[in-house]
Amino acid sequence: MHLHGEKKAKLTHRDAFGRIVKIDEDDDREYRIRPDDGKLELMEVQSFGDVGRDRVPWNRIGKPKNKTPALIRLSNWTFSSVRKTMLQDYYSPISRTTWVQKYQRALIVALKWLPSCILMMFMLLIPQNLEGEERNKGFYDPIRYRDWGYTKVARNPAENRPSRSHQEHEDDESATLLQEQSLQPSRPCLDHRRIPSWTSAVSDSDSLMDARYDDMPGRHFRPRYLCFLTPEGGSTTRLVSDWVREQDNVTNPEYVFVSYTRKQFTVATEDELKSWSIPEEERRLRTRLGPEHRQLLKEYGAKSARAAGVPAFWLDFECLGCSHSSVVTDNDDVWRICDIVRAAHSMIIALGPSFSNPEEPFSAAAKDYWFHEWGTRLWTLPEILLCPPEHRIAIYTAGGPQTPEQLAKRNFASRAWSDAKTVRQLIDHYEGSIHLTPLELVSIALECFETRTTEQRSGGDMAYALMGLLRRRPRVDRSDSSFEAFARLSLANDSDELLERLICMLPAATHDGAHAAQWHHVRDAWGVRLWDIEPLTQVAGIVEKDKVLLDGAYGASITWKSMKPHAYIVKQTLMRKVMKVLLRGSPAYLVLSLLWVANLSIAYRDERKYVSHAFVAFLFALSLSFLVPAVLVALCGPWMLRKVYRGKFWSTQASFIGVEGIPADIGECETLLFGYNHGRLQWSAAGSVHSRHHLRHGECVPDAPNPHLTSTPNPNHTRVFTLIDTFNMTATAFTAARPPSAVVVCGREGGMLRGVLCSYDWRSQTFCRETVVRVRTLALDRLLRVDRFRFALEHPEACGGTR
Template identity: 35%
Template sequence: MATNFERPDWLAKSPRYYEIYLNPRTYSETHHATYRPGREYKSVEEYRHKDSLGRVWVGRENDRYLSATDGRLVELVVQASEDICHGPANSTWARKRIEESTPTILRVVYSLLGRHLQNNQDAWSRVSMCLEWLPSCVTIAGLFKYHYWGYSTASTNLHEVEPSSTNNLPGPRQYANGISKRPLRPRLLCLPQDDGGIVIVNVEEWEAVHGSLEYLFICYTTEQYSHESNEDMDELHRIAKAATRTAGVAAYWIACSCMPDDDDQFEDIYRISDVVRGAQALVVIIGPSPGLRPEEGEMLRHLGSRLWTFPEVLLSPSGQPISIYKRDCPPDSFRVLSKRNFAIEAWGDTTVSRELIDHYEGSIILSPLELVSIALQCFPNRETTRYYNGDLSYALMGLLRRRPSVNPNDSAFEAFCRLSWANDSDRVLERLVCMLPRNIDQPWYEINDFWGSHLWDIEPLCQVVGFGGKDTVIMSGAFGAPIRWTSLEPVNMLMRKTAKRSVARFALRSTPGWIVIGVMSLAITRSRTGTDAYLAFTVIGWIFTGLYILVMLASPYLISILYVGKTWASQPWLFGFEGYMEIGEIEQLVFGINLGRLKWSPYSSDLSLHVSQNGECVGKDPICRESTAQFVSAARNSRYGELKLFTLVDTNTLTVTLFRARRPPVAMLLCGSEGGMQRALLCSYDWKSQTLYRENVLRVNTLVLDKMSRVDRFRLGLNRPMAETKFQRIANILLLAAFRQYSSNSSHF
């Protein structure tokens, strides 16, 4: 993993243009300097990228993004505040200072009339304005081009499967995800004999001759009864036979003897839930385990902490009590607990798991979303001996009707994707990606939204069409827009059309015609001196020339009439920069003057802050909260891979949002709505695999939908893997040269 290079404060600047490395003594800071990345990726492998217009780029790993202007893959350069630019070289992307983008003519006008427009004018500023007036009179976004070209590792429709991955023609739609056949009866059962032995019978063959067979399901854990111990196995069967006679049934099912020895064994492990459903009753056998006290309550809680015993108890026959036997107990010595009381004694998450019990007991029926959401709170808290990486999802699928076939290569997330597609899960994946985790490092199955929303609170705007491997999904139909990090751009403003603005616009736009008419008229008069017939041309010439001079003298005021006032609409841009700045300073850079147009977003990010003013919700500077101010200070010296601070300026809604992420997101994707707001995924881009990775989730106004376009298929990941980096070699050259220069300068004092 990457390590950070510690440097003294006087060297705490990122390396800049390549010329600086070769001639560090000629270095001089300029406003347009670009700070090159302080870290580079260790990988020397070359990768291939194909953009939405079919252009191919091949190169080594570095930070790049898709340009909003032409859709090309270009190097990522991020604007940053002064403290970030002069902070540690802790990024793999280049940085540059924020530059004002206001047109020159507006800069002149705002410089002249700024204090007047801001109602902050004193006597000296009026005198200064008069002195500068005459010289001032003389001086006067886009589509997110992205398309994922690859195949899905698994698609919701078999017609989209890569031809080389299957030799079969596409089958019916219901088999697109390899649905596993659900067994109605167990394969094998144990039949106690009169002589004290048991016979393991094939259920299908037995029932064909003798009729249906009632049986008990024996629940235990291998932590207490080892399959390698004959003594443990004998004790299990002794208690199971006694429980079978007491219950008055003919057989019992127990995992140590009723699992097949063929290739279907692992498949049957994930079908045990169907065996439980078909049993007459459930019997739990507990015993001591190494490191635990031999107390009944302790042994029962240990069994309840195991992953696979949870669905066995949960799916046991409704209304039937659970019989609990202990090791070395007499045949008639057992306890009887209802399922609800079993949860209280054995499970540590009774408050949550009780809702699942009520669902399967029929007292409260959960929706598919509620069922999956609650189950994901219960299953990860339990321990298990792993068979496959997807065991968590395979255990969960026992609660649902349709199950995908077990794939040993699937991760837990990929197995969950298959499970979601196989069942009517109310688009749980589409809702899941719109969640903002309270902890950025929390696993995908911890549904813990920062805003306290549930899965059923979110209405998806797009659809998952497959998954792309490495815990990514292929989605389609989201609304998207690029985020511009390289520089600010002039923002066009729409003002209300008034008579005053119409006169000012006519006066300014007609001045070229006036001066042309005036000059031509005076030229004609000059060539015909002494002739009274041309006196009219002289008068006309001086009138139009005088009008031109008057308009030019009044041009700063006329221009301010056109561009200053209430804004009805503005050109939509998403500008981003790294670090924090005062909102007045941001508006000065974007619009050329601070007139209070921009406001802090009240509840867009996890750092947003709002207050009540006269009963109205008003966004407030996030650093007014002490915890946010501490994070802003700490982010200046954050290490590679740690959370950094970014600012997003939305010129459409005229809001500014402070948020944190590990990498600068290059795109905003609207994937769902909740509470009257849109869930906007801020995504960084891994061009090597054409994958967009979720960095943060904002809540934005619904109005932004009108300014965004649909995004075709895109590959989305929830957590971007941290690539190994090293301190840039060429940066070390600069540091060494700077150190020598610093040493030589110090020797003169």
């Protein structure tokens, strides 16, 4: 009950058939979509062994009940002492028994035989299905889902919200880069450098070019502003178009690009520092160092420009314009620095002591450390990659020699970065010594960018840094998260279905649940690279809050609350057909034969004086000819039953069965599913990161998972589950934070499918990746397509969201 009669807030869920249910907003239980009718139901999970007593958001129903027919269970009881060894233990010495053990087991079967035959005759009188349940014409249980909403950005603009349909396409290279932005970059604001409106610019050919490419830029041909050298030895910041007109020349000016990091040089003005949330002592230190550092960087820029014989240099806090201008509200130069680097004559690097130790004196060791610190910053890597290779890069060091060190671009990797081997591939690509495909370029760049740091301007900084390496660039939306910015960038470029491949990967650092599964982890737990994965789905759009809309995937629901007997097909030989008829008809044959013999005995006793002895003997012999076979069939009933319903599986009813924990005996699961333990169900050899196998007699023999894996929660809040595939007859152990309700096949690699196991977040109607397993390719023959659905790389709870 709630205080003062307060009612619980309700959230609605709309299923694939349009039915709406209301659930309490504070309901934190796990739900699944029922494959039979598409309704939402509570997750009920069966388990083997001790799974702990802690509170979980799903209902635990304990060990699955044995629902196999009574006749099959009676047959298993009869032969339980001589059960055939499972296939995976065929070569094990433990499976070999002595003659004494064999005689003892045979004696136990003999003692059970007669009671079993008698019970079987009575049970056969009751009609019942002994061949398991067939569903969906043998296919896996479908995922009955439908998405009812809009996407934030659709791959096809016709599917965008009506309010967005009139806007430019995302791939329009002449579209304005920024959507909404209020940047406060660290640079001085001077009134005399206010940016004029381009509508009042002189209408000559050069201003028309700037109006087309600078006011609504797709790519910059040149910077808006440059620091031009003055005859007095200093520099002044001017509008490039003004300088070009004064020179009466349409040629863009050459300039030097100055690279540095704000970890070493503080360039914020006093007015900017007033709005920063920093300690007062640090504010005073930055206020004191700011003018000195700004002046030092300008001196380095002017000195390098004169040495290179060019008229100007580019320095970000001088040449990005004034953010306080009342004329310009959107400053896209911040995100177009990549174009400015590309157009530069050459580049220099300014190094200095870290802000944490500003008084550190110059030394060779200090310079190496400063150089490494410069290399750890996010935006310095694309600057090196995109700078012109024809000139060596000059390195100026605060407090060091007046003559800068000259370093070739190709030699930077081993000097500045700890991940030199990875970065070297990117440098070689941009120098033209090797060629990376778009997929290789993006995946290697992501691998480098994720280890670097930056003072974040927006959630998508990593994607925007990557954007500088690609040709087509979507508009910058500051409301984008890191993943959303990357997704839009991937959709806008020919990246060889990079996003679709990322979805299929299991990040190497996250398969044990140690960390959140970040989108930029491109190292797979199996050691597979992105280009080894062949996508089977397509990203149809981007949804808010780190979700995408997937289309064309294959999928199936996972059953967690029962192990019903499954149908299977064995070869229908003549012997099996005859035995099935005899077995099914044996009770009738036996009863009729007994009644006939009894009737003849009574008739002969009452009317023997009227009937000849020869005729009675003939009838009695005839009745015995029916009785003896019936008795023999009854006595052979247990053996015949196993002969008819055991054997090699030619096909089975396909389904995915989930279990919390790891079954100690996988044969017990096969008995529950198929009546008998044929030894067909085996652990997968490479289905998950917990799968194991070994070589024996030239064959790959799968092993059971590590016995140290427990179903109780570990410090990373993950548990152990088992997924049974009845079509491929494999069992796979995996770890996840919650039981997944669906298997979505999004790609293939190495001769197997990538099955993404997803839980269902009913609040946002999104399937959330819990882990990834590998499934045999034959499963595609029994999988159905899933209608386009919302997909997230992680559950909202895993990334700090609320339920």
